[in-house]
Amino acid sequence: MxxxxxxxxxxxxxxxxxxxxxxxxxxxxxxxxxxxxxxxxxxxxxxxxxxxxxxxxxxxxxxxxxxxxxxxxxxxxQVEDHVYLAEEEGRVATFKNNLAEISRYKRKGKLLDVGCHVGTFLDIAKDYGYEVYGLEPSKWAAEYCRNKRNIEVQECGLSEANLEDSSFEVITMWDVIEHLTDPYKELRRANSLLRDDGILAITTMNVDSVFAKVLGKHYPWYMLMHLYYFTPDTMEKILGKSGFRILEIKHHIRVVSLRYLFSKIKAYSPAAYRAAHTVAHLLKIHDLKVPLNFGDIMTVIARKI
Ligand SMILES: [Zn+2]
Structure with a gap:
Protein backbone atom coordinates (compact mmCIF):
# COMPACT_ATOMS: atom_id res chain seq x y z
CA MET A 1 0.00 0.00 0.00
CA GLN A 78 -1.09 -4.93 8.10
CA VAL A 79 2.42 -4.83 9.57
CA GLU A 80 4.27 -8.12 9.88
CA ASP A 81 7.72 -7.97 11.40
CA HIS A 82 9.63 -11.22 11.34
CA VAL A 83 12.97 -9.49 11.91
CA TYR A 84 11.69 -8.55 15.36
CA LEU A 85 11.11 -12.19 16.26
CA ALA A 86 14.62 -13.10 15.12
CA GLU A 87 16.02 -10.39 17.36
CA GLU A 88 13.78 -11.26 20.32
CA GLU A 89 16.56 -12.38 22.68
CA GLY A 90 17.99 -8.86 22.75
CA ARG A 91 14.51 -7.46 23.43
CA VAL A 92 14.04 -9.89 26.33
CA ALA A 93 17.16 -8.53 28.04
CA THR A 94 15.99 -4.95 27.39
CA PHE A 95 12.51 -5.60 28.73
CA LYS A 96 13.81 -7.31 31.88
CA ASN A 97 15.61 -4.07 32.68
CA ASN A 98 12.39 -2.12 32.03
CA LEU A 99 10.41 -4.41 34.31
CA ALA A 100 12.98 -4.02 37.09
CA GLU A 101 12.43 -0.24 36.89
CA ILE A 102 8.64 -0.58 37.18
CA SER A 103 8.66 -3.17 39.95
CA ARG A 104 10.39 -0.64 42.20
CA TYR A 105 7.04 1.19 42.23
CA LYS A 106 4.42 -1.54 41.65
CA ARG A 107 5.31 -5.16 42.34
CA LYS A 108 2.04 -6.75 41.22
CA GLY A 109 -1.41 -6.16 39.80
CA LYS A 110 -2.96 -5.59 36.37
CA LEU A 111 -0.56 -4.40 33.70
CA LEU A 112 -1.54 -3.10 30.25
CA ASP A 113 1.06 -2.84 27.48
CA VAL A 114 0.00 -0.43 24.72
CA GLY A 115 1.42 -1.45 21.32
CA CYS A 116 2.45 -4.81 22.78
CA HIS A 117 3.56 -6.15 19.39
CA VAL A 118 4.28 -9.91 19.65
CA GLY A 119 3.96 -9.81 23.46
CA THR A 120 7.63 -10.18 24.39
CA PHE A 121 7.34 -7.77 27.33
CA LEU A 122 3.96 -9.12 28.49
CA ASP A 123 5.34 -12.65 28.57
CA ILE A 124 8.13 -11.55 30.91
CA ALA A 125 5.73 -9.50 33.06
CA LYS A 126 3.36 -12.50 33.30
CA ASP A 127 6.20 -14.74 34.49
CA TYR A 128 7.02 -12.10 37.05
CA GLY A 129 3.47 -12.29 38.44
CA TYR A 130 1.59 -9.39 36.82
CA GLU A 131 -1.87 -9.98 35.36
CA VAL A 132 -1.19 -8.89 31.77
CA TYR A 133 -3.25 -7.41 28.90
CA GLY A 134 -2.17 -6.00 25.55
CA LEU A 135 -3.33 -3.60 22.84
CA GLU A 136 -1.87 -4.04 19.37
CA PRO A 137 -3.09 -2.81 15.96
CA SER A 138 -1.13 -5.36 13.89
CA LYS A 139 -3.32 -8.42 13.24
CA TRP A 140 -0.26 -10.61 12.74
CA ALA A 141 1.34 -9.53 16.05
CA ALA A 142 -1.92 -9.73 18.03
CA GLU A 143 -2.56 -13.26 16.78
CA TYR A 144 0.97 -14.24 17.73
CA CYS A 145 0.29 -13.02 21.31
CA ARG A 146 -2.93 -15.01 21.56
CA ASN A 147 -1.83 -18.20 19.87
CA LYS A 148 1.78 -18.56 20.98
CA ARG A 149 1.68 -16.84 24.36
CA ASN A 150 -1.94 -17.15 25.47
CA ILE A 151 -2.13 -13.43 26.26
CA GLU A 152 -5.35 -11.40 25.93
CA VAL A 153 -4.93 -8.71 23.26
CA GLN A 154 -7.35 -6.24 21.67
CA GLU A 155 -6.52 -5.10 18.12
CA CYS A 156 -6.78 -1.36 18.70
CA GLY A 157 -5.29 1.66 20.45
CA LEU A 158 -6.04 3.02 23.92
CA SER A 159 -8.94 5.26 22.86
CA GLU A 160 -10.90 2.43 21.23
CA ALA A 161 -10.03 -0.24 23.81
CA ASN A 162 -12.88 -1.87 25.69
CA LEU A 163 -11.39 -1.65 29.19
CA GLU A 164 -12.69 -0.60 32.57
CA ASP A 165 -11.66 2.72 34.12
CA SER A 166 -9.48 2.64 37.25
CA SER A 167 -8.60 -1.02 36.73
CA PHE A 168 -4.82 -1.08 36.08
CA GLU A 169 -1.83 -0.72 38.38
CA VAL A 170 0.63 -0.26 35.51
CA ILE A 171 0.43 0.91 31.88
CA THR A 172 3.49 0.66 29.64
CA MET A 173 4.20 2.24 26.24
CA TRP A 174 7.54 1.03 24.89
CA ASP A 175 8.59 3.03 21.81
CA VAL A 176 4.92 3.76 21.13
CA ILE A 177 4.07 7.39 21.98
CA GLU A 178 6.04 8.75 18.98
CA HIS A 179 3.80 6.71 16.65
CA LEU A 180 0.46 7.93 18.03
CA THR A 181 -1.66 10.39 16.05
CA ASP A 182 -3.12 11.93 19.24
CA PRO A 183 -0.76 11.29 22.17
CA TYR A 184 -2.54 13.76 24.49
CA LYS A 185 -5.87 11.95 24.08
CA GLU A 186 -4.22 8.54 24.60
CA LEU A 187 -2.37 9.72 27.73
CA ARG A 188 -5.63 11.00 29.22
CA ARG A 189 -7.23 7.61 28.53
CA ALA A 190 -4.23 5.91 30.14
CA ASN A 191 -4.79 8.15 33.14
CA SER A 192 -8.44 7.14 33.49
CA LEU A 193 -7.62 3.43 33.10
CA LEU A 194 -5.10 3.57 35.95
CA ARG A 195 -6.06 3.23 39.58
CA ASP A 196 -5.04 6.03 41.95
CA ASP A 197 -1.26 6.08 42.25
CA GLY A 198 -0.96 3.90 39.13
CA ILE A 199 2.30 3.91 37.19
CA LEU A 200 2.85 4.84 33.54
CA ALA A 201 6.15 3.87 31.91
CA ILE A 202 7.22 5.24 28.52
CA THR A 203 10.30 4.95 26.35
CA THR A 204 10.82 7.33 23.45
CA MET A 205 13.56 9.30 21.71
CA ASN A 206 14.88 12.47 23.34
CA VAL A 207 15.60 14.84 20.43
CA ASP A 208 17.17 17.27 22.90
CA SER A 209 19.91 14.71 23.70
CA VAL A 210 23.52 15.44 22.74
CA PHE A 211 23.53 12.48 20.33
CA ALA A 212 20.44 13.73 18.46
CA LYS A 213 21.73 17.30 18.37
CA VAL A 214 25.20 16.36 17.12
CA LEU A 215 23.77 14.17 14.35
CA GLY A 216 21.18 16.84 13.48
CA LYS A 217 19.26 15.90 10.34
CA HIS A 218 21.22 12.62 10.18
CA TYR A 219 19.77 11.44 13.51
CA PRO A 220 18.45 7.99 12.51
CA TRP A 221 15.14 8.20 14.39
CA TYR A 222 13.77 11.05 12.28
CA MET A 223 11.56 8.68 10.30
CA LEU A 224 8.26 8.62 8.45
CA MET A 225 6.75 6.32 11.06
CA HIS A 226 7.51 8.77 13.89
CA LEU A 227 4.88 11.51 14.27
CA TYR A 228 6.13 13.13 17.52
CA TYR A 229 9.61 13.93 18.81
CA PHE A 230 9.67 14.65 22.53
CA THR A 231 12.20 16.33 24.79
CA PRO A 232 12.23 16.00 28.61
CA ASP A 233 10.53 19.42 28.66
CA THR A 234 7.63 18.61 26.29
CA MET A 235 7.27 15.17 27.90
CA GLU A 236 6.84 16.79 31.30
CA LYS A 237 4.31 19.27 29.88
CA ILE A 238 2.14 16.67 28.13
CA LEU A 239 2.22 14.28 31.10
CA GLY A 240 1.39 17.08 33.52
CA LYS A 241 -1.55 18.15 31.37
CA SER A 242 -2.74 14.51 31.22
CA GLY A 243 -2.74 14.09 35.02
CA PHE A 244 0.68 12.57 35.69
CA ARG A 245 3.71 13.56 37.72
CA ILE A 246 7.11 12.37 36.48
CA LEU A 247 8.98 10.26 39.04
CA GLU A 248 12.09 9.79 36.95
CA ILE A 249 13.57 10.21 33.48
CA LYS A 250 16.61 8.04 32.72
CA HIS A 251 18.72 7.01 29.77
CA HIS A 252 17.30 3.83 28.31
CA ILE A 253 19.74 0.99 27.67
CA ARG A 254 18.91 -1.32 24.80
CA VAL A 255 20.45 -4.75 24.38
CA VAL A 256 20.95 -5.92 20.78
CA SER A 257 22.87 -8.66 19.01
CA LEU A 258 25.80 -7.69 16.81
CA ARG A 259 23.89 -9.24 13.91
CA TYR A 260 21.04 -6.75 14.37
CA LEU A 261 23.39 -3.84 14.94
CA PHE A 262 25.20 -4.67 11.68
CA SER A 263 21.91 -4.77 9.75
CA LYS A 264 21.37 -1.16 10.90
CA ILE A 265 24.93 -0.15 9.93
CA LYS A 266 24.37 -1.69 6.49
CA ALA A 267 21.66 0.89 5.75
CA TYR A 268 24.25 3.65 6.25
CA SER A 269 27.48 2.27 4.97
CA PRO A 270 27.71 -1.02 3.08
CA ALA A 271 31.53 -0.76 3.32
CA ALA A 272 31.50 -0.44 7.11
CA TYR A 273 28.99 -3.28 7.24
CA ARG A 274 31.23 -5.59 5.19
CA ALA A 275 34.25 -4.82 7.40
CA ALA A 276 32.32 -5.38 10.64
CA HIS A 277 30.63 -8.49 9.27
CA THR A 278 33.98 -10.02 8.24
CA VAL A 279 35.51 -9.45 11.68
CA ALA A 280 32.42 -10.82 13.46
CA HIS A 281 32.42 -13.86 11.16
CA LEU A 282 36.07 -14.61 11.90
CA LEU A 283 35.52 -14.27 15.63
CA LYS A 284 32.10 -16.05 15.49
CA ILE A 285 30.47 -13.29 17.57
CA HIS A 286 27.37 -12.44 15.50
CA ASP A 287 25.06 -13.54 18.30
CA LEU A 288 26.93 -11.62 20.97
CA LYS A 289 24.59 -9.26 22.89
CA VAL A 290 25.79 -5.73 23.48
CA PRO A 291 24.20 -2.95 25.57
CA LEU A 292 23.66 0.27 23.61
CA ASN A 293 23.26 3.65 25.24
CA PHE A 294 23.74 6.80 23.19
CA GLY A 295 21.76 8.76 25.75
CA ASP A 296 19.08 9.55 23.17
CA ILE A 297 16.30 7.22 24.34
CA MET A 298 14.57 8.16 27.57
CA THR A 299 12.69 5.94 29.98
CA VAL A 300 10.03 8.00 31.71
CA ILE A 301 8.22 6.74 34.79
CA ALA A 302 5.22 8.76 35.95
CA ARG A 303 2.54 8.42 38.58
CA LYS A 304 -1.15 9.22 38.22
CA ILE A 305 -2.01 12.24 40.36
ZN1 LIG B 1 2.25 23.67 21.28
Missing amino acids: ILETSDLEYIDCNLCGSKSHSLFLPANTDFSQISANALACTSIHHSKHGPIVRCNNCGLIFANPRPSPQKIIEIYS
Whole structure:
Protein backbone atom coordinates (compact mmCIF):
# COMPACT_ATOMS: atom_id res chain seq x y z
CA MET A 1 0.00 0.00 0.00
CA ILE A 2 1.30 3.45 -0.95
CA LEU A 3 0.06 6.78 0.45
CA GLU A 4 -1.51 9.47 -1.75
CA THR A 5 -1.35 13.23 -1.08
CA SER A 6 -5.07 13.07 -0.28
CA ASP A 7 -4.27 10.75 2.64
CA LEU A 8 -2.34 13.55 4.36
CA GLU A 9 -3.62 16.03 6.94
CA TYR A 10 -2.28 19.23 8.53
CA ILE A 11 -2.61 19.41 12.29
CA ASP A 12 -2.47 21.90 15.20
CA CYS A 13 -0.16 21.32 18.15
CA ASN A 14 -1.32 18.25 20.06
CA LEU A 15 -0.04 19.61 23.36
CA CYS A 16 -1.24 23.25 23.42
CA GLY A 17 -3.56 23.57 20.40
CA SER A 18 -1.52 26.36 18.80
CA LYS A 19 -1.62 26.71 15.01
CA SER A 20 1.69 28.55 14.97
CA HIS A 21 4.82 26.53 14.25
CA SER A 22 8.17 26.83 12.49
CA LEU A 23 9.95 24.35 10.29
CA PHE A 24 12.28 22.19 12.40
CA LEU A 25 13.51 19.90 9.61
CA PRO A 26 12.52 20.07 5.94
CA ALA A 27 11.29 16.90 4.23
CA ASN A 28 13.90 14.70 2.60
CA THR A 29 11.50 12.17 1.10
CA ASP A 30 7.82 12.13 0.20
CA PHE A 31 4.97 10.14 1.63
CA SER A 32 4.67 8.03 -1.49
CA GLN A 33 7.59 6.18 0.14
CA ILE A 34 5.38 5.06 3.03
CA SER A 35 4.38 1.45 2.93
CA ALA A 36 3.50 -1.06 5.59
CA ASN A 37 7.18 -2.08 5.59
CA ALA A 38 8.37 1.43 6.43
CA LEU A 39 6.19 1.31 9.56
CA ALA A 40 7.46 -2.03 10.86
CA CYS A 41 9.17 -1.85 14.23
CA THR A 42 12.54 -2.85 12.78
CA SER A 43 12.17 -0.68 9.66
CA ILE A 44 15.48 0.41 8.14
CA HIS A 45 14.08 3.61 6.60
CA HIS A 46 16.19 5.78 8.92
CA SER A 47 16.69 9.55 8.54
CA LYS A 48 13.91 9.68 5.90
CA HIS A 49 11.00 11.90 6.85
CA GLY A 50 8.42 14.45 5.73
CA PRO A 51 8.34 18.05 7.08
CA ILE A 52 8.93 18.21 10.86
CA VAL A 53 7.78 21.36 12.70
CA ARG A 54 8.20 22.88 16.16
CA CYS A 55 5.31 24.58 17.97
CA ASN A 56 6.08 28.28 18.51
CA ASN A 57 4.12 28.26 21.75
CA CYS A 58 5.09 25.09 23.67
CA GLY A 59 8.04 23.65 21.72
CA LEU A 60 6.44 20.32 20.77
CA ILE A 61 8.13 18.83 17.69
CA PHE A 62 5.93 16.87 15.27
CA ALA A 63 5.46 15.67 11.69
CA ASN A 64 3.19 18.04 9.75
CA PRO A 65 1.51 17.18 7.45
CA ARG A 66 1.21 13.52 8.31
CA PRO A 67 -0.96 10.61 7.16
CA SER A 68 -4.52 10.65 8.52
CA PRO A 69 -5.22 8.50 11.61
CA GLN A 70 -7.46 6.18 9.54
CA LYS A 71 -4.66 5.59 7.06
CA ILE A 72 -2.09 4.99 9.78
CA ILE A 73 -4.28 2.41 11.54
CA GLU A 74 -4.93 0.74 8.18
CA ILE A 75 -1.17 0.46 7.57
CA TYR A 76 -0.30 -0.71 11.11
CA SER A 77 -2.99 -3.38 11.01
CA GLN A 78 -1.09 -4.93 8.10
CA VAL A 79 2.42 -4.83 9.57
CA GLU A 80 4.27 -8.12 9.88
CA ASP A 81 7.72 -7.97 11.40
CA HIS A 82 9.63 -11.22 11.34
CA VAL A 83 12.97 -9.49 11.91
CA TYR A 84 11.69 -8.55 15.36
CA LEU A 85 11.11 -12.19 16.26
CA ALA A 86 14.62 -13.10 15.12
CA GLU A 87 16.02 -10.39 17.36
CA GLU A 88 13.78 -11.26 20.32
CA GLU A 89 16.56 -12.38 22.68
CA GLY A 90 17.99 -8.86 22.75
CA ARG A 91 14.51 -7.46 23.43
CA VAL A 92 14.04 -9.89 26.33
CA ALA A 93 17.16 -8.53 28.04
CA THR A 94 15.99 -4.95 27.39
CA PHE A 95 12.51 -5.60 28.73
CA LYS A 96 13.81 -7.31 31.88
CA ASN A 97 15.61 -4.07 32.68
CA ASN A 98 12.39 -2.12 32.03
CA LEU A 99 10.41 -4.41 34.31
CA ALA A 100 12.98 -4.02 37.09
CA GLU A 101 12.43 -0.24 36.89
CA ILE A 102 8.64 -0.58 37.18
CA SER A 103 8.66 -3.17 39.95
CA ARG A 104 10.39 -0.64 42.20
CA TYR A 105 7.04 1.19 42.23
CA LYS A 106 4.42 -1.54 41.65
CA ARG A 107 5.31 -5.16 42.34
CA LYS A 108 2.04 -6.75 41.22
CA GLY A 109 -1.41 -6.16 39.80
CA LYS A 110 -2.96 -5.59 36.37
CA LEU A 111 -0.56 -4.40 33.70
CA LEU A 112 -1.54 -3.10 30.25
CA ASP A 113 1.06 -2.84 27.48
CA VAL A 114 0.00 -0.43 24.72
CA GLY A 115 1.42 -1.45 21.32
CA CYS A 116 2.45 -4.81 22.78
CA HIS A 117 3.56 -6.15 19.39
CA VAL A 118 4.28 -9.91 19.65
CA GLY A 119 3.96 -9.81 23.46
CA THR A 120 7.63 -10.18 24.39
CA PHE A 121 7.34 -7.77 27.33
CA LEU A 122 3.96 -9.12 28.49
CA ASP A 123 5.34 -12.65 28.57
CA ILE A 124 8.13 -11.55 30.91
CA ALA A 125 5.73 -9.50 33.06
CA LYS A 126 3.36 -12.50 33.30
CA ASP A 127 6.20 -14.74 34.49
CA TYR A 128 7.02 -12.10 37.05
CA GLY A 129 3.47 -12.29 38.44
CA TYR A 130 1.59 -9.39 36.82
CA GLU A 131 -1.87 -9.98 35.36
CA VAL A 132 -1.19 -8.89 31.77
CA TYR A 133 -3.25 -7.41 28.90
CA GLY A 134 -2.17 -6.00 25.55
CA LEU A 135 -3.33 -3.60 22.84
CA GLU A 136 -1.87 -4.04 19.37
CA PRO A 137 -3.09 -2.81 15.96
CA SER A 138 -1.13 -5.36 13.89
CA LYS A 139 -3.32 -8.42 13.24
CA TRP A 140 -0.26 -10.61 12.74
CA ALA A 141 1.34 -9.53 16.05
CA ALA A 142 -1.92 -9.73 18.03
CA GLU A 143 -2.56 -13.26 16.78
CA TYR A 144 0.97 -14.24 17.73
CA CYS A 145 0.29 -13.02 21.31
CA ARG A 146 -2.93 -15.01 21.56
CA ASN A 147 -1.83 -18.20 19.87
CA LYS A 148 1.78 -18.56 20.98
CA ARG A 149 1.68 -16.84 24.36
CA ASN A 150 -1.94 -17.15 25.47
CA ILE A 151 -2.13 -13.43 26.26
CA GLU A 152 -5.35 -11.40 25.93
CA VAL A 153 -4.93 -8.71 23.26
CA GLN A 154 -7.35 -6.24 21.67
CA GLU A 155 -6.52 -5.10 18.12
CA CYS A 156 -6.78 -1.36 18.70
CA GLY A 157 -5.29 1.66 20.45
CA LEU A 158 -6.04 3.02 23.92
CA SER A 159 -8.94 5.26 22.86
CA GLU A 160 -10.90 2.43 21.23
CA ALA A 161 -10.03 -0.24 23.81
CA ASN A 162 -12.88 -1.87 25.69
CA LEU A 163 -11.39 -1.65 29.19
CA GLU A 164 -12.69 -0.60 32.57
CA ASP A 165 -11.66 2.72 34.12
CA SER A 166 -9.48 2.64 37.25
CA SER A 167 -8.60 -1.02 36.73
CA PHE A 168 -4.82 -1.08 36.08
CA GLU A 169 -1.83 -0.72 38.38
CA VAL A 170 0.63 -0.26 35.51
CA ILE A 171 0.43 0.91 31.88
CA THR A 172 3.49 0.66 29.64
CA MET A 173 4.20 2.24 26.24
CA TRP A 174 7.54 1.03 24.89
CA ASP A 175 8.59 3.03 21.81
CA VAL A 176 4.92 3.76 21.13
CA ILE A 177 4.07 7.39 21.98
CA GLU A 178 6.04 8.75 18.98
CA HIS A 179 3.80 6.71 16.65
CA LEU A 180 0.46 7.93 18.03
CA THR A 181 -1.66 10.39 16.05
CA ASP A 182 -3.12 11.93 19.24
CA PRO A 183 -0.76 11.29 22.17
CA TYR A 184 -2.54 13.76 24.49
CA LYS A 185 -5.87 11.95 24.08
CA GLU A 186 -4.22 8.54 24.60
CA LEU A 187 -2.37 9.72 27.73
CA ARG A 188 -5.63 11.00 29.22
CA ARG A 189 -7.23 7.61 28.53
CA ALA A 190 -4.23 5.91 30.14
CA ASN A 191 -4.79 8.15 33.14
CA SER A 192 -8.44 7.14 33.49
CA LEU A 193 -7.62 3.43 33.10
CA LEU A 194 -5.10 3.57 35.95
CA ARG A 195 -6.06 3.23 39.58
CA ASP A 196 -5.04 6.03 41.95
CA ASP A 197 -1.26 6.08 42.25
CA GLY A 198 -0.96 3.90 39.13
CA ILE A 199 2.30 3.91 37.19
CA LEU A 200 2.85 4.84 33.54
CA ALA A 201 6.15 3.87 31.91
CA ILE A 202 7.22 5.24 28.52
CA THR A 203 10.30 4.95 26.35
CA THR A 204 10.82 7.33 23.45
CA MET A 205 13.56 9.30 21.71
CA ASN A 206 14.88 12.47 23.34
CA VAL A 207 15.60 14.84 20.43
CA ASP A 208 17.17 17.27 22.90
CA SER A 209 19.91 14.71 23.70
CA VAL A 210 23.52 15.44 22.74
CA PHE A 211 23.53 12.48 20.33
CA ALA A 212 20.44 13.73 18.46
CA LYS A 213 21.73 17.30 18.37
CA VAL A 214 25.20 16.36 17.12
CA LEU A 215 23.77 14.17 14.35
CA GLY A 216 21.18 16.84 13.48
CA LYS A 217 19.26 15.90 10.34
CA HIS A 218 21.22 12.62 10.18
CA TYR A 219 19.77 11.44 13.51
CA PRO A 220 18.45 7.99 12.51
CA TRP A 221 15.14 8.20 14.39
CA TYR A 222 13.77 11.05 12.28
CA MET A 223 11.56 8.68 10.30
CA LEU A 224 8.26 8.62 8.45
CA MET A 225 6.75 6.32 11.06
CA HIS A 226 7.51 8.77 13.89
CA LEU A 227 4.88 11.51 14.27
CA TYR A 228 6.13 13.13 17.52
CA TYR A 229 9.61 13.93 18.81
CA PHE A 230 9.67 14.65 22.53
CA THR A 231 12.20 16.33 24.79
CA PRO A 232 12.23 16.00 28.61
CA ASP A 233 10.53 19.42 28.66
CA THR A 234 7.63 18.61 26.29
CA MET A 235 7.27 15.17 27.90
CA GLU A 236 6.84 16.79 31.30
CA LYS A 237 4.31 19.27 29.88
CA ILE A 238 2.14 16.67 28.13
CA LEU A 239 2.22 14.28 31.10
CA GLY A 240 1.39 17.08 33.52
CA LYS A 241 -1.55 18.15 31.37
CA SER A 242 -2.74 14.51 31.22
CA GLY A 243 -2.74 14.09 35.02
CA PHE A 244 0.68 12.57 35.69
CA ARG A 245 3.71 13.56 37.72
CA ILE A 246 7.11 12.37 36.48
CA LEU A 247 8.98 10.26 39.04
CA GLU A 248 12.09 9.79 36.95
CA ILE A 249 13.57 10.21 33.48
CA LYS A 250 16.61 8.04 32.72
CA HIS A 251 18.72 7.01 29.77
CA HIS A 252 17.30 3.83 28.31
CA ILE A 253 19.74 0.99 27.67
CA ARG A 254 18.91 -1.32 24.80
CA VAL A 255 20.45 -4.75 24.38
CA VAL A 256 20.95 -5.92 20.78
CA SER A 257 22.87 -8.66 19.01
CA LEU A 258 25.80 -7.69 16.81
CA ARG A 259 23.89 -9.24 13.91
CA TYR A 260 21.04 -6.75 14.37
CA LEU A 261 23.39 -3.84 14.94
CA PHE A 262 25.20 -4.67 11.68
CA SER A 263 21.91 -4.77 9.75
CA LYS A 264 21.37 -1.16 10.90
CA ILE A 265 24.93 -0.15 9.93
CA LYS A 266 24.37 -1.69 6.49
CA ALA A 267 21.66 0.89 5.75
CA TYR A 268 24.25 3.65 6.25
CA SER A 269 27.48 2.27 4.97
CA PRO A 270 27.71 -1.02 3.08
CA ALA A 271 31.53 -0.76 3.32
CA ALA A 272 31.50 -0.44 7.11
CA TYR A 273 28.99 -3.28 7.24
CA ARG A 274 31.23 -5.59 5.19
CA ALA A 275 34.25 -4.82 7.40
CA ALA A 276 32.32 -5.38 10.64
CA HIS A 277 30.63 -8.49 9.27
CA THR A 278 33.98 -10.02 8.24
CA VAL A 279 35.51 -9.45 11.68
CA ALA A 280 32.42 -10.82 13.46
CA HIS A 281 32.42 -13.86 11.16
CA LEU A 282 36.07 -14.61 11.90
CA LEU A 283 35.52 -14.27 15.63
CA LYS A 284 32.10 -16.05 15.49
CA ILE A 285 30.47 -13.29 17.57
CA HIS A 286 27.37 -12.44 15.50
CA ASP A 287 25.06 -13.54 18.30
CA LEU A 288 26.93 -11.62 20.97
CA LYS A 289 24.59 -9.26 22.89
CA VAL A 290 25.79 -5.73 23.48
CA PRO A 291 24.20 -2.95 25.57
CA LEU A 292 23.66 0.27 23.61
CA ASN A 293 23.26 3.65 25.24
CA PHE A 294 23.74 6.80 23.19
CA GLY A 295 21.76 8.76 25.75
CA ASP A 296 19.08 9.55 23.17
CA ILE A 297 16.30 7.22 24.34
CA MET A 298 14.57 8.16 27.57
CA THR A 299 12.69 5.94 29.98
CA VAL A 300 10.03 8.00 31.71
CA ILE A 301 8.22 6.74 34.79
CA ALA A 302 5.22 8.76 35.95
CA ARG A 303 2.54 8.42 38.58
CA LYS A 304 -1.15 9.22 38.22
CA ILE A 305 -2.01 12.24 40.36
ZN1 LIG B 1 2.25 23.67 21.28
